[in-house]
Amino acid sequence: MWLSTVWFLVRKDLLLEWREKNAISAIAMYVLCTCFVVYQVFVSVEPKAWIALYWIVALFAAINAAARAFVQEQGHTKLYYYQLVGPQVMILSKVLFNSALMLLLSLLTTAVFALLLGFPHQGLGMWFTISALGGLGLGISFTMIAAIASKATNSGVLMAILGLPVVIPQLLVLVQVSSKALLVLPFSVIYKDLIGLLAIDAVALAVALVFFPFIWRD
């Protein structure tokens, strides 16, 4: 029952997105443009810089994607949802939707980066695991930040101000684990960092689930 409501809301968001394609096309354009600027400026990059640039592009793509999370849930529509579903259901569905969006974006960014700047990683599976976990974490944190920022008047600026310091720990771990994956270290060395990444994601999700109700209530 509870989960089916979440699934229903996610499907609704996906369907709306599929019909209008405004978020995904805007962010895809953003990714393409940034990748091309990076390519024009650097032409070819070292593996270490590749990782740094990748996460910077992913970070701002996440900010842009999540900024739209609560645009539809304002005014009357919000009241409607407020009566129908609980806050936990709402935040969970938004987190899932944004994470799905982030997964898609990380695939796209990886593809464009690989095309223009080359692909320094040895194992494809390892890189996709890391970028998926990173996308998930960024999706969770920025969904919550978007909920907070949607309450303020200048929410566009606030998204970046509030979000960047919050996700820096995640990004540091991500860059670290990506660099380790680059060196083709054995899995036993890398999996500790992956666990750390999962732990950060779990804490962010737990805080979001416990404290989102206070934001949802008006």
Next chain:
Amino acid sequence: MAAALLLVYTVVVGLMGPIPQREILYETIRNLYFHVPMWFAMIFLFIASMVHAVRYLYTSKPEFDTWSVEFANIGLLFGFLGITTGMIWAQFTWGAWWSFDPKQNGAAITLLLYLAYMVLRNSIGDPKTKGRVSAVYNVFAFFAMVPLIFILPRLTESLHPGAEGNPGFNSYDLDGDMRRVFYPAVLGWAMLAVWMVQLRVRLKMVKEHLYENSI
């Protein structure tokens, strides 16, 4: 009062008292009595701020919101003092104001987090929404700060003590003479900080009271 006594003790004995002689450090080791307690005080204040934010969320009493903000305000002040004393000291011992050190970076990001909290508060008009939303951000910021200050620096190489697994100082770094000053110093600075918070909260309450009487 007790805080003042402890701080007088810290300053007098801290500047005059015996210290272990170390290469490079020499007399600058006395900065331990000022730089490190600033961070202790900041952490205490941010914990208190987070606790009051949660209490505000569950009770909706405005005074908890006031406490939460003022703890964060003074925490920021002590954070800035900590980073300044650290930078001055680093210039003389490590040779640079800022060397890419995980604890320095973590501390700077922590200050950014709480500055963002202040910006958020300024951009919401309605006091109830402001209190609730910023309290949620406060909790979020706190949980982002914990890995920054306590976990990440220990995983990477650092110029600070406590890197690569062993937390804090060991008996080699801190002898008995220094301990006798260091612990009172931590207590003194923390008490001073809490006293400053109390003053600010009282001032705010008096102001609100006067405002209510005037209308």
